[in-house]
Amino acid sequence: MAITPETRDYRTFEVRALPQEGGDGQKQCRVEGYAAVFDEETVLYEYDGIQYKEVIDRNAFSGAEMRDVVMNFNHGGKPVARTKNGTLALAVDSKGLRISADLGGTEEGRRLYEEIRGGYLDQMSFAFTINKQEYDRAKRLRRITGFKRIFDVAAVDVPAYGGTSIAARSWAQAEAERESAEAGKRRRLALKLKLNGITEEETSDE
Structure with a gap:
């Protein structure tokens, strides 16, 4: 499957601007935050009162490709920082x-810093793919145990995690629909057996 923006997954985290202090008299435009927090369950999707959650394992970034990650706005446009050049x-x-x-290296970056510092933007999202995961069906909890690649981190005006990302919803929604279909199948079978005067215990004994 090709890796496109539609096949990547997105999560949101907070970002903050650091004070503009520079020893040479120049203003620095630094921001910092966490792209992911370990062992914290997050609800990705809720269906019929049932929550489908996700947690990131603390070893999930081991082996992940992060050699060339950029920072931008809303996962698009010109990069305002990049791991390759140390920014x-x-x-x-x-x-x-x-x-x-x-963010001081480009005009777009300096403008983005001012918007973060002014509180107009306080959320970021990072784009990734995963190659290892575990699913506890009883708890409806997905644990990401291995990221494959981190593509970018982005300051965003509408956080993906607020309503969950398309990829996250599609995974959780598919699981919810599968459970609903199985429950419906069991109900139809139970009704059929009841109409025929057969108990479930009798069918299990056969």
């Missing part, structure tokens, strides 16, 4: 995946 740094610590970016 964007990603680090895994005990809390999660921490990002730190210097």
Whole structure:
């Protein structure tokens, strides 16, 4: 399957602007935040009162491709920071995946910094694909145990996680629909057996 913006998954986290302090008299435009937090359950989707959740394992970033990650606005447009040139740094610590970016290198970046500093933007999203996951059907909990690639981090005006991403909804919705279909099948079977005067115990004994 081709990797396109539609096949990537997105999660949202908070970002904040650091004070503009520079030893050489120049203003710095640094922002920081966490792209992911470990071991915190998040509701991705709710169907018929049932919640489908996700949690990120603390080893999920081991082996993930993060050699060339960019920062931009709404996952598009010109990059305002990049790991390749050292203006964007990603680090895994005990809390999660921490990002730190210097937005002072471009006009777009400096403008974005001012919008973050002014509180107009305070959310970010990161785009990724996964290659390992576990699913606890009883708890309806997906655990991401391995990210395949991190594509970008982006300041966003409408967080993807607020309503969950398309990819997250499609996974959880498919699981909810599968459970609903199985429950419907069981109900129809029980009704058929009841109409025929057969108990479920009798069918299990056969």
